[in-house]
Structures are given as C-alpha cells and as structure tokens.
Amino acid sequence: MEHTPGPDDPRVRERAYQLWEQEGRPDDRHLDHWAQAVRDIEEEDRRNGGGPRVTGPDAGLAVPDDAAARNQREAAQHLGQSALPSDG
DSSP states (O other): OOOOOOTTOHHHHHHHHHHHHHTTOOSSOHHHHHHHHHHHHHHHHHHTTSSOOOOSTTTTOOOOOSHHHHHHHHHHHHHHHHTSOOOO
16 A cells, blocks of 8 residues: 555655745745655655655654544553553
8 A cells, every 4th residue: 555645744744844944935835845745755655665764763653643543542552551450
C-alpha cells in the first residue's frame, strides 16, 4: 500500500515551511509551497520503497496523529495501566 501524505503530515508541513523560508517568506505562495512539499514527499517515499523514511531514536515507531488513532492509543494505555496491581 502506497503512503500518500495528508494535510496533517508533519513532513509536508516542515517541507512547505522550508520552501517558504527559502523563497524569502512571501505572503502569497503558501498553496504553491504546500503542493511542492507534497510532491517532494511523495517522490521521497517512492525512492524509499513506498513509505515514509523514519530515522533517529524513534525509528520504526509510526504514530498516526488522527483522532481515532489517538483514542485507540489512549485506550490501550489505559487498559495497560488498569491491569497493573495497585500499590495499596
């Protein structure tokens, strides 16, 4: 399955910001920068085998930033915590 960068993809946001700064922070080019950032990230993903390239200390830990995923993560954390014996 090919990854398509969405509007909440932090890589797109960061790349669009970099493009904006490189062009001298113009007021009227945000849509162009965003579209170019999406193209850049899609090309990067294609070169990396279809998914986002993750490096650094959190490599391999892809944590979605959408509400449903957050709810699932919080529920899993809650269940994990409630399974621990109490200190009292």
